[in-house]
Amino acid sequence: MNALETITKEIRACTACDLHETRSQAVPGSGTSDAQIVFIGEAPGAQEDKRGLPFVGQAGKLLDQLLEGIGLDRDRVAILNVIKCRPPDNRPPRKSEIAACRHFLERQLDAIQPQLIVTLGRFSLVQFCPDVSITQVHGQVQRVDGRLIYPVYHPAAAFHRSVWRQALEKDFGRISEILASLQK
Ligand code: SF4
Numbered sequence: 001m002n003a004l005e006t007i008t009k010e011i012r013a014c015t016a017c018d019l020h021e022t023r024s025q026a027v028p029g030s031g032t033s034d035a036q037i038v039f040i041g042e043a044p045g046a047q048e049d050k051r052g053l054p055f056v057g058q059a060g061k062l063l064d065q066l067l068e069g070i071g072l073d074r075d076r077v078a079i080l081n082v083i084k085c086r087p088p089d090n091r092p093p094r095k096s097e098i099a100a101c102r103h104f105l106e107r108q109l110d111a112i113q114p115q116l117i118v119t120l121g122r123f124s125l126v127q128f129c130p131d132v133s134i135t136q137v138h139g140q141v142q143r144v145d146g147r148l149i150y151p152v153y154h155p156a157a158a159f160h161r162s163v164w165r166q167a168l169e170k171d172f173g174r175i176s177e178i179l180a181s182l183q184k
Contacts, residue, residue: 002033002111003033003107003110003111004032004033004108004111004112007028007104007107007108007111008028008029010104011026011028011084011104012025012026012028014026014084014085014101014104016100016101017085017096017097017100017101018097019083019085019086019087019093019097020085022085022086022088023044023049023085023086024049024050024052024086025049025052026052026084026085027044027048027049027052027053027054027081027084027085027086028080028084028104028108029054029078029079029080029081029084029108030053030054030074030078030079031074031077031078031079031080031112032078033111033112033113034112035076035077035078035112035114036076036077036114036115036116036179037072037076037077037078037114037115037116037117037118037175037179038077038078038079038080038108038109038112038114038116038117038118039055039063039077039078039079039080039118039120040080040081040082040105040117040118040119040120040124040127041054041055041059041079041080041081041082041120041121041124041154042081042082042083042093042120042121042123042124042154043081043082043083043084043085043086043087043090043093044081044083044084044085044086045057045059045086045090046086046090047060048060048081048086049085049086054079054080054081055079055155058156058159059154059155059156059159060155062155062158062159063079063120063155066155066168066169066172067172069169069172069173070172070173070175070176071176072175078108078112078114080105080108081105082098082101082102082105082123082124082127083097083098083101084101084104085101092123093123098127102127105127109147115148115179115182116141116148116150116175116178116179116182117147117148117149117150118150118151118152118175119149119150119151119152120152120153120154120155121134121153121154121156121157122134122154123154124154125137125149125151128142128144128147128149129142129144129149129151132151134151134153137151138151138152138153138167138171139151139152139167139170139171139174141178148178148182150171150175150178152167152168152171152172153167153168153171155168
């Protein structure tokens with residue numbers, strides 16, 4: 001069992017915060033330790049909680065379309081969430097839950113060592129860049145503690161405002177270019 005598989009096993013058995021009482025199952029994430037790029041969302045929703053996989057609801061379908069648009073599919077990337085268990089009624093995760101769960105994400109990133117981390121939405125972004133606004137920095141690479149963070153809007157938000165959808169598509173369109181520039 002490699003490091004990522006060990007973390008997955010720990011997440012599935014975790015009872016470190018109250019969310020374990022209301023989840024159907026934990027959602028550790030998808031992808032392998034050789035992924036060059038990691039996408040990070042907030043927390044599982046109802047569909048994810050039911051199936052144990054990240055981004056499998058409506059927002060996940062849009063994520064798949066966006067990946068396809070840049071010649072990627074799920075097999076070539078990793079998809080994670082900051083919080084691994086669904087908050088009831090999709091309420092925002094509490095500080096204590098974020099604190100209890102955060103080490104899993106850090107360990108997953110250490111195991112994968114991605115070239116690029118794409119944060120999906122404000123919540124994910126502020127875990128790495130607490131002092132910035134997503135409206136100001138989306139589509140701009142941020143260097144944080146030796147990591148490259150690329151903030152984009154959350155696919156679920158894109159359903160509500162067409163301007164965010166356009167920005168999301170445009171920002172995704174730059175991912176290949178950014179990855180190519182990292183190979184030089
Ligand atoms: Fe454990 Fe994270 Fe689930 Fe809380 S949300 S029970 S810390 S895996």
